[in-house]
Structure formats: C-alpha cells, structure tokens
Amino acid sequence: MRLTVASTVVTGLEVPWGVAFLPDKSALVTERDAGKIVRVAGGRVTEVGSVDGVKASSEGGLLGIAVDPGYPGKPYVYVYYSSGSDNRIARITYQDGKLSDQQVILDGIPEAAIHNGGRLRFGPDGFLYAGTGDGSDRPNSQDDNSLGGKILRITTDGEAAPGNPDGRVWITKGHRNVQGLTFDGNQLYAAEFGQSTWDELNVITPGANYGWPAAEGISRLDGMTDPIAQWPTADASPSGITFAKGYIFMAGLRGQRLWAIPVAGGKRIGEPKAFFTQQYGRLRTVELAPDGSLWLTTSNTDGRGGPRPGDDRILRVTISTS
Template identity: 55%
Template sequence: MTLTRRTMLTGMLGAGLGLTACTPSGPTVHASGDEDADAVASTPAATPPAFPTVDRTIATGLAVPWSLAFLADGAALVSERATGRVLRVDGAGGVDEVGVVPGVAPQGEGGLLGLALSPDEAALYAYLSSESDNRLVRMPFDGGLGTPEVLVEGIALARNHQGGRLRFGPDGMLYVTVGDAADGSRSQDPSDLAGKILRVDADGQAAEGNPFGTRVWSLGHRNPQGLAWDGDRMWAAEFGQDTADELNRIEPGGNYGWPAVEGAGGDPAYVDPIVTWPTSECSPSGLEIDRGVAYLCALRGQGLWIIPLAGDGAGTPQKAFDRELGRLRCVALAPDGSLWVTTSNRDANGTPGTDDDRILRVVI
C-alpha cells in the first residue's frame, strides 16, 4: 500500500508545565492505509489524557538501567547495561541485587539489555551481548537468578544497533527486537536474524503461525528498541540514521524498508511508519501504551513523547519533560497504573547529574 505524507497538526498545546506541542521541525503523522490522516488526528479517540508529571524519584545512582520487568507485587526487575546486574527495585525505593548475568561483555551500545518475566514469574529472559554475539537466554527465577540457558545465539554483534527489547505479547509469545549490527544488508536477508523483530515460544523456537516459518515476524528494521500493544495492534519504535526516527504499526511479514527507505518512502513494497521525527528530536528507545496513548522515550530528544492512537493511525504527538530529565531510555506501566521511566545519562552520550541514573514514577 502507498502511504501519504502530511505535515503534523498544530495547536494542541499542553496545558501545564513540561508539555510542549509539536513544531514544524517536530514529528510528522502519516496516513494509515486508506484512512485520512486529518480525520485520524481529529477523532475523539485520538485525544490524549492529561499531561504526565513526575510523582517522585524511586531510585538513584544506577548504571544505565535499560529495561524494566514488573513483578506481581509491584516491584520491578531492572537490567544495568554495563554491569550485567539485575536489580529488584520496589516502589518505596529499595534496591537489591538479585544476580549478575554471566557472559555479558559490554561494548558500545551492547551489554545486558532487555528483560522479560515469564507469566508465572518462574523464569527471567534476557537479551545480552557476549564477546561473540547477541543472544537470548532464560534463567530460573525464585527471587534470585539461576544458571542461564541459551535459547537463541549467533545474532550479529557490533558496537551499535543491537536492538534488544523483549516483551511477551497478548498471544503469550515472546517478541524480540534485533538491530542490523550496523550492516543494513542484513535487514533484508530473511535468513539473517539481524534487522528483524522475532516471535518465539517459551523455548526460543519459531512460534506457530509465524509468516515465514522461522523466528522472523517482520523485517527491514534498522534498530528497533521499543515494543508495545494497543489491544491486538503491535507497535515498535525504531532509530533512524540521518533523517527520520519512526513509530511503526507492525504487521506479520511486513517489510519496513531499511536500508532502501528511511522514514516514509511511499513505496508499496514497504510499510511506511505512522509517525516520524527528525533524529535530533527523538532517538526512540522504550515504548509503552496505556488506554490508547503511546508513551515513547527519547534519548537524543531528551523527553517523553505522548502519541494518541486511533485504530491503526495516530493523532498529534506532544512532548513532556522536554530537556528536563536528560536522556530517557525505558518506560513501563506499573501494576498500580503509574509509569516508571528510566534515565540514561550515564551511557557515554549524556551529561549525568550527581544522582543519575534514576527511575522516576510518572502519573497521568
């Protein structure tokens, strides 16, 4: 299908401190399929809730907290990219180390990245960079970490473009974002796991119903690091190179165009993004969706983008905490309905304060 480009709507100004509306140099909302983009943006279903505020700081002094996986009791397991540690952080600010994942070899953007808990909380899945590859491992979890079992290995490794987000979908399958390892040709090679979103079962095998009969769910990605669902609609956030960062609606078997296309190319061979940003305004990592609104962490853009969703399309994005908190890496919906957001100011690209990195409790 051919997707058309339009300029973003203006005038949805935030009513409070920390929220800014789009500017002409900001994000662009693209039409979705046969829907008219202006109609999508103006529908009541696309109206965002009240702007978010920081309720309190939960934890400080962390070393690049990359991922959050919530336990039923409201605490979260947190990965530290460079140290390989998994921490248990509770809502009162208690921080305890539950284990160090063996085999983590940090280099560049690699290290201990995504975490996902099995639905019964008996196993913790982790995406990590070893000395030779990126890999998916599973560890028994009983309050501490057991010995890792390698489920998927041989994923291409480079100093950047690792991907690394893990999330269980509403279908019970585990989804894995994988970067192109700084080699765009891998993204279009269906036999290569790099530059893809994977869908696997609990043992890391290709899930039943995958479009190619392999682990691959979608292809043509550069460096996707955000995954979330709005009902049964799957969304992913992806780093661009020079021009456009992306929020994509993920279709099974969809080809998202990299390296032939960055942003919206209008080529019917590829699926165009729903929203794009100039790379200076975003660098998207973590993604969460709550009540039809997507929350997207911006690293280089240093803020939290709020995108109202309407079906397969989106309304006008707005930006919260613009340059106030520094680089934001992960956002996750806590059991109590709040959002937990992690900073990433100690990742060699930020300017850390004395209490960085932090986990913040954000309320709507």
C-alpha cells in the same frame, strides 16, 4: 492530557536498560554495562545476580528483560544480551530473590558496538517478541537468513512461534534498530532509530517489510510499510515505548523528552506531544507500572549523556486525561 513527575522511585542506577514488573509489583531492572539485574521495591535497590557472558560496548551489553507470563508457577525471566560475538536471548530461573540456571534459548543475532536492538516483550498470545538491530551491517535487515533488523516472535524455548510467516523465528524485516515494543490489545507497535534523518513509530503487521536500508521514515516505496509517525533524530532517538490510556509513550535519548502519540486501532489519531524536554537528560525506558503510573528511566551514565547528581534514576510519572 497532563503528565507529572510525581516522585523519584530510586537513584544511583548504572545505565538501566530494561524494566519488567513482577506479580508483587516490584520490578527487575537490567544494568547494561555491569551485566547485573537489580530488584526495585519500596524505594530500595537489591542486586539479584549477574548474567553470564555479557560483554558491554557502546550500545551493547545486558539489554531487555521480560518476566514469564506464568510467573511464579513458571519462575523464569528472559534477557537479551551481547556476548562479544553475537546477541543472545537467555532464560534464567528467578526464585527467592536470586538468579540461577541460565540457558541460552536463541543466539546468532548480529552484534556490533551499535545497532543491537534488545527490547523484549511478551505478547497477549503468550509468545516472546524481540526487537533486533542490523548489527551495523545494513544488508542484514533484508536478508531472510539473518536475524538482524527483524522483529522476532518465539516460544519460551526459543523456537519459531506457531503462525509465524514461513515458519521463521522472525515476523517482520527491514528494520534498522528496534529498541521499543509494546502492545495495545493484540496490536504490536515498534519504535526504531533512524540513520540521520527520521526516527519511526511503526504498526507491526506480520510478514511486512519496513524498508531499511532503502527507506528511512515515510518513503512511499512499493512493497514497503511506512511508519505512522516520524521525528527528526535530534528530537527523538527512541528506545523504550509503552501503551497506556490511548497513547503510545516513547522515551527519547538524544531528544531528551517523552513523547505521547495518540493511537487507536493501529492508527495514529492525533499529533504527538512532547513532555519533560531536556529536564531530565536522556530517557531510555518507559513502562506502565501496576498502579497505572509510568516508570521512566534516565540514561545519562551511558557514555553519551551528562550525569547529574543521583543519576541514573527511575521517575514515577502520573497521567491525567481530564
């Protein structure tokens, strides 16, 4: 497999975090610190509005975004953001290029300067999945009454989706900080920040316990589910992931590279391979675009990187498997 940066989609973004495509093939992008959403189309960036109540911090602010699968008949986008007291998921009407009628559908997700999670992804079942962090309080991850350190599965009204274990809004626990979610068919995968030793790529099974804080990486602990791949934190520190052509693509922040992990049937079937190592700085989000390419965002303006002229940017990456 070969990955090529074919072009730069746009430059001049400020801490881009979430990317979600609309039916017209344009994309909505969240800017973490400014609390703004911009539309990217035809190489142009247009602000469509701000999300109310966003309070940015070291890792908090306006994070993930997802477009309703029924759009435009259901003209809604969903955002995950830090409020200063908790992390929340809101539904916002998006019509005629503008945001309106923001409604919080779920709150009470633990918040701190770090470990806020934040990725949103609609599944093929039509329900909304969210990755959360432990809110810098480790016991949250194992606490059944906390939304911290979990993967949530909810309706578009913020209720527990039918079929969730024990009728809870979350389907898995024992996570430290989930910022990557993607599906291969019906199979969900999640990327997770490690503490100081191992970052993880996990295959998600409803009801499973992924071990944090007792486990970091492959630990073989009774009752805990191990990752299918792990990396030293200096090589990854993963955020966004997406699936395409038999691979999970995983963006690395501290690792400053894009990982490609071959998977099939919920298993890893080969060794991960790194691309673009230290060429573009910190990499935050990767999404499969409507044309089959990958959109890859840098995150050099987030306070932990070294911004280069034009940062932050979205790169268009083509995939060749021949």
